Amino acid sequence: MYGKCRSIDQSQHVFDRMLIKNSISWSALLGVYCQNRDFETVIRIFREMEETDLYKFGTVLRACAGLAAVRLGKEVHCQYVRRGGWRDVIVESALVDLYAKCGCIDFAYQIFVHMLVRNLITWNSMISGFAQNGRGGEALKIFEDMIVDGIKSDYLNFIVVLFACRLVAILVW
Structure with a gap:
């Protein structure tokens, strides 16, 4: 809620006060920073996380696209595949967006063509x-x-x- 109202500090404060942080709370925090175009913070938090799940990759890839950071995006893409992820419309859409924004349009198109959804x-x-x-x-x-x-x-x-x-x-x- 605070993130959608652009109260990033309040969002972070609520997150910091949580006794138990789960996948949903971490994903929400990443989403707050991504929605408010603070892509560097999304990347920093992602790198500091001890554990990650497949749901966070779409947000991190959107941050990479926002930064036009193709090398970092490729690293995140590889992590996603190594962890068994594939065939998720959110992540695949983020990959298409990332590679297209970084000028790798033919690679973006190959992902697009092979998407089931x-x-x-x-x-x-x-x-x-x-x-x-x-x-x-x-x-x-x-x-x-x-x-x-x-x-x-x-x-x-x-x-x-x-x-x-x-x-x-x-x-x-």
């Missing part, structure tokens, strides 16, 4: 990844695929598609 976040990450990497035509193709798959668009999706259209128009002109 995709949500709107996954589609937006792939569409914006292609657009941000100068591949507007491919972004529009992914958008068409999304519509065919029956995924309903949101406002962010349309903004990214308009950006992709602008890229295509510039290249054609």
